[in-house]
Amino acid sequence: MFSEEFRQAISSANSVMILTGAGVSKESGLDTFRDAGGHWSRYNPIELASPQGFAADPKLVWEWYSARKEKALAAEPNPGHFAITEMEQIFPNFSLFTQNVDRLHQKAGSKKVHELHGNIMSAHCNNCGLVYMNEIDITQGLPHCAVCGGYARPSVVWFGEQLPEEILEKAINFTKSVDIFFTIGTSAEVYPAAHLPHLAKESGAFVVEVNPNETSFTRFADISFRNPSGEILPKILNLIKEVKSYG
């Protein structure tokens, strides 16, 4: 089922970069923003995930993130997450960047995960930036910073906010030098992350897309798989093992 071209690319590759997005989490039962459903579908995403929304109603925003955190903690990684974890162990030069905030890659055993959009397990002071880990319990009222008294907020990147500069810079540098670039479960519509697969292509990488739906990037990919990641990534992993051992 795999082309000779793909086998060749794997055979000669030393470095691999993976960019993951919401589709990978969705396969573990974690809904994307747009189809969160239920109670939360009554709200505009800007009310729940923006600096303005937090300023207007911090309690509402914390309730939304607490609900998502509970769901994320209860979710399990899928075979796609685990395949990525194994790929990390095979390639000497490997880098994983995710737009997901649920920490499922870490739960699957990935060692070095670069979080482009932060994560919902951590919080920091909205005023002074001090970081709070696992100390937030909104049943005791809204969390305040012990040092400056400001509100603590979830450590995620909100609408209208910049991605963490250092991580984005790392992503760009790695993208420019990588042999194979995988874009997995991401709609390729939200910039700047959506630019990375294009940059990889321009820089000479072999670019593989995995997405059940066609995206605006599909026609630029060297190969595009129309499958769920939990289905195709274990097969790609087997191919990698085969090629790397006997190639």
Ligand SMILES: [Zn+2]
């Ligand atoms: Zn503070």
